[in-house]
């Protein structure tokens with residue numbers, strides 16, 4: 001495993017051909033945006049390139065592939081984009097892959113095994129790195145490439161809202177916007193809400209409780225709620241951010257019942273409260289402001305455990 | 316009234332002294348950001364400058380004035396920022412003002428009476444224009460100026476989400492971010508929600524009805540609801556965007572009961588439906604995707620009028 005520079009990444013890409021680009025499971029806007037932008041760019045350079053996606057492409061991202069068709073060739077050079085860990089590579093993505101030649105990522109914790117690695121954790125999105133590579137390769141930007149890059153930088157920053165956003169994120173957005181329908185991309189990713197999602201949110205708001213003088217807010221979903229609404233992962237997206245957005249809340253907890261008598265817990269914090277430390281009490285972990293853990297038990301028991309822990313932690 | 320160029324604006328500002336900067340009533344992030352950024356900049360150039368705000372500065376914007384103190388002088392040059400029409404100038408703002416020397420704005424419909432006018436309706440926020448002026452004046456940027464400019468460009472674009480955003484909006488954000496606590500500004504303006512606001516939203520969601528096969532969504536607030544929640548204008552902010560954000564909705568209508576048996580109606584549209592034309596049926600108007608009108612009557616009657624009109628309009 002060799003850490004390489006950005007210009008070495010560009011050299012490797014221009015020296016090779018017949019690319020397979022690996023994205024992570026539960027694909028998000030960043031890995032997909034990176035994958036397709038890089039594939040379209042490599043094709044423009046006269047190379048062959050395909051993107052491997054685990055399962056079905058989420059329907060909201062179909063705008064990324066309107067000019068994409070799978071090419072028929074045997075992959076000779078394997079590149080991963082935005083994939084932080086081996087466990088995030090789905091089985092179908094790894095079909096016929098015995099090693100990764102090049103790993104491009106922005107997760108500081110990257111633990112992938114690859115011949116060459118370029119990890120820049122100052123990039124808000126892996127798409128920022130891809131954009132810089134395309135500049136080094138003098139690829140002429142077009143709508144497909146721009147849509148991929150804009151999707152990556154905007155979705156990984158919550159539309160330039162999150163604290164990982166940097167001046168560079170904005171500069172890249174400024175450069176790609178003239179080439180793509182970013183208004184429609186924003187609409188799809190940040191504006192429009194399905195009625196199913198709306199119903200789930202309304203139900204979840206009903207479960208909200210405040211504790212520790214309003215400094216802890218807790219919400220939950222149960223299997224029964226999901227079944228009643230016929231809700232899946234799409235409707236769960238973003239729920240974990242709800243409690244911590246309320247004024248005065250320092251620890252926002254979201255409990256999601258999973259089959260087998262276990263709750264998946266998401267913890268989001270404000271004001272420097274350490275979510276990772278909080279979750280470590282229950283064998284979990286993550287980032288300082290966004291962490292998770294799992295706790296076995298029924299709804300009332302698990303909720304009491306969490307509320308008691310939050311009250312103790314906030315003292 | 317004379318239309319002038321941006322460099323003429325810069326000349327006028329450098330030639331004059333003792334500025335009073337006028338902002339509009341119900342002050343928003345853009346007019347306040349412009350006002351304070353310009354005042355701090357003029358003070359850096361050795362001039363005196365005050366900002367006139369109608370009523371109390373909304374508490375969420377106090378971060379703009381942490382280094383601001385009113386200066387004591389008789390104004391000699393009056394500049395308005397982000398003020399589109401005479402009716403938007405509050406009485407207290409106009410105290411001692413008999414004319415406006417310079418109007419700086421980004422509303423294409425600007426109808427203010429001023430000796431000199433600079434209106435650029437391609438600017439997403441008036442703060443973009445102020446930034447360009449400060450560059451011409453070679454003002455050295457500091458935290459106060461950066462906070463004002465960032466507040467203006469971010470709030471008028473919904474954090475770089477709305478379709479009025481341009482590459483220039485992003486470029487300006489990239490330039491000012493290193494100088495201010497934009498993370499905290501985003502938190503205040505886009506992330507944190509008061510519990511009062513949350514209660515109002517939950518109540519409003521309960522009123523939501525769908526008509527015209529889901530293409531029309533309508534919500535309302537009544538005086539009784541506002542009284543029960545002790546809600547004011549702060550809690551009403553943003554409600555009008557709720558219905559049009561739901562998948563499939565083309566006409567989103569928000570009805571707000573006002574004293575005297577009248578409802579204030581906000582109409583937001585998707586997919587090219589003309590909200591201004593829709594509202595003109597009721598003596599209102601506005602922008603193609605965001606318009607308003609007033610209708611007298613009780614809740615049921617007004618709602619039926621609007622739903623019938625929407626169903627007819629969508630056919």
Ligand SMILES: [Mn+2]
Nearest residue numbers: 030082126156
């Ligand atoms: Mn990413």
Ligand SMILES: [Mn+2]
Nearest residue numbers: 345397441471
């Ligand atoms: Mn404005």
